[in-house]
Amino acid sequence: MIAAALARPVLFVEFRFLWIFAIILGMHWALRNHTARKVWLLLASHAFYTCFFIGNPAEFFPNLFAGKWAALPEGWWFPALLWFSTGMDYAVGLGIEGAKTERGRKIWVVASLIVNLGVLGFFKYYGFFEENVRAVVEWLGLTPGWEPLRIFLPYGISFYTFQSLSYSLEVYRRHLPAERNFLNLAMFIAFFPQVVAGPIVRAMTFLPQTRINPLWKNVDVRGCLILFFTGFLKKACIGDTLGTVSDSYFAAPESYSAVSAWIATLCYAGQIYCDFSGYTDMAIAIARMLGYELCANFNFPYFSASVTDFWRRWHISLSSWLRDYLYISLGGNRGSKLFTYRNMLITMLLGGLWHGASWTFVLWGGLHGLALIVHREWVARTNGIAAVRAAMRWLAVPVTFYWICITWIIFRSQDVRIGGEVVRHGYDIAGQALRSFVLFDANGGTKSVCDPMIWWILAALAAVHFANSRRWLSRWWRLLPAWAFAAVLGAGWALALFMKPTVYKQFIYFQF
Template sequence: MLFNSIDFAIFLPIVFLLYWFVANRNLKLQNIVLVLASYIFYGWWDYRFLALIVFSSLVDYGIGLKLKKEEKLTTRKTLLWTSILVNLGFLGFFKYYNFFVDNFVTAFSFLGQSIQPNTLDIILPVGISFYTFQTLSYTIDVYKRKLEPTQDFVSFLAFVSFFPQLVAGPIERATNLLPQFYKKRHFDYSEAVDGCKQILWGLFKKVVIADSCAEYANQIFNSSFEYSGSTLFLGALFFTFQIYGDFSGYSDIAIGTARLFGFNLKQNFAFPYFSRDIAEFWRRWHISLSTWFRDYLYIPLGGSRGSSWSKVRNTFVIFIVSGFWHGANWTFIAWGCLNALYFLPLMLGKRNRKHLNTVAQNSVLPNLKESVSMLLTFLLTVLAWVFFRADNMDHAISYLSEIFSETLFTLPTIRPKDVIILIVVFMIIEWMGRAQQYAIEAMFLKKNRVLRWSFYMILIALVLMFSNETSQEFIYFQF
């Protein structure tokens, strides 16, 4: 069920009414409504994959209870690794089985051996990468005794399957989200209004910005051999704003929807395209995944402690794994390696924690140094996104090679003025709201009621207008 679909527009009010007007007097009944709603929401794609969520929930719930009682270290480690292997086993089979088989065949062919293994026609369950990491965080935190395991099975099922963030995040930690299911929720009008505003802004990002950019990004990438370097660079720019509008838009809708039901999810994007270096970019982009890898992989490996070799190794591990998490294709691994190369000079020079404040914090515009830093970081990000979008490594390399040819300095043959104007206006609004948690909370909207409601009406009109065009599936559904 897509957030930008008629199905969801019908589903959400029904669940909202049942939750607040039928189940409002009983906490457990509220949680049951959320579990059933979440299973319906997920089963809308393919009900057969509900068994995976239920099985994963049963495994981690049971292991959590056993970890509470068990004191023997070897047994505790066995329980932890059981959870890890079960969860990553499902993820690896559905997402990476054919990738490894194909590369196994290629490797043997290179050595002069011909083998004919069987590949499978595997359908990737929507959101498996997200809810797998969410359940893993629970087991790991219980193992480390950072979290008391729950005995409330319904609350745990709701935590794993919570429909606003089930299929594309944010990846919530059990320490933040699970306790919210234990507490009685009371309807808060101001929170609901804020949630609706955030949903509206997320729909604008997705339907108006991302889907408009997708039309031209797809056209250029799918026929890249036909276009000049300048047009290909413009195509990379369109994809840059497509993926940001698409994924951050989904996160906004998810967080706003959760607020309608009295839940607070973590911020997942913090204006990443205003970053002054790659380290700052990764503190602002897909925050829930970046911090997950930091806390459960990078720090256990030693983080930035130890020798220079250890720092380099850990940096490449974290970025390569992050790239591979996104998909079973060498392009994602190359994207991860490229970002590691971007990040290494900052980390080795101990400058990776340099920009912790908001850019141009006390002024309307950035200074010259900040402007140059933002532009350079943005351009590096655009080039890296080519690997993310390309069909394969050959496509990515040829695409980049043509960008850096002499045709880069010609006039693009595709230059839709309406989409470019939309992007410019969008980034101006984002800039004006950069000091807030979300752009729609920008101070200029809070000062004038007429201006604020005019802005909301314009957003609604644009969403309805662009919804009539061909809608695009959310990019991160494939991950």
């Protein structure tokens, strides 16, 4: 029964996750010894991560022990990469601290960067690189003399690589002592609530938590239950429903009207936010139930008053990582205006590339970089003009949101592949969708992607989101007596399950 439950990736939204988590949680709090708890969580985390790759354990392990390599699923050995990353960073941490000279410290940290980014680069970007080289060779009229290598991207590699890099960099910058307890470091990197899709937890915030034995009495059970429920609602009920509408549009944007382009783009904006922030809410709630705190990842990003503000509110763990370890390492704003802008652009281009090996992601990052520069210039030039300030009070949020929506179109427009072959390029889809969205020119497309009722749904969702941003909805359930809270939660789950899709869509950020 357990083997069957772990036969495919366990998603937080699935029912089987509940009882798997119940076992993990029960055992975690039943153990009194701190080390035993950490060992248990580490084993559970690796089991959780491993089930993304090995298929049915009841078939996998007999095949493995019998040496039937061909019968093993593709990428079955990827969980070993997590151990490799952990072991290497453990050694690097000790190496940096033990180095006698500054040069020695640098060699260790560079080694960590090369290996971590090398592994990430190979798995994530080799195919992209090879495809582009092939295109150039063909453009030159030559025939590529090599066969393309099919590389399967390990789940969560972008997240845990950045997480383990944060450890090496913090030790190198002397912000953190090297971790001598391997168990603590291994748990930090593999902790199952965040290993697959973040948030990208910093060593500085998580490692100190591994040194204190958590207490059940400090767990805010009610808050955790509500946060998990909210995450489920966002991901399963809202994100997946909106996703169905946007998927229909982006499959063939040329068939649909300009109004449909607007609907699909707004639906995608809602989907990606609900999908990712819903996952994050669930991850944070799960970690809190186990006595650990993960960092926040979202802060009502669609109410941002500028692109700069947006990046302080969207995927905060990634944007702050890029700021602290890339932008500042490049020199940040300690130089001329042009130097600062260059750093901003590089950071955002690489941030775009982090999301996936595709030119549309690079373009998406580049557009955000340009927007950050434009915003900086705008602020500098209009500073002190009262009329502009007054206008911006009303226009800043909608203009920013409009821009974000434009960039989401590019983000969403990925190559359509059938059997590995590109049958439609992402830029082609993006071009058509942007033309409809920005210029209201649908190029002959007249179909409607869905019923006009969607506007009411989107307006209702926006109103709830606004109310929540003002904390109007986040307190009342604390005032209920325990029995009433349990009954209301039960009623809420009945409604949420009524609205959940029959088949869940994969979490969007799993592919990154």
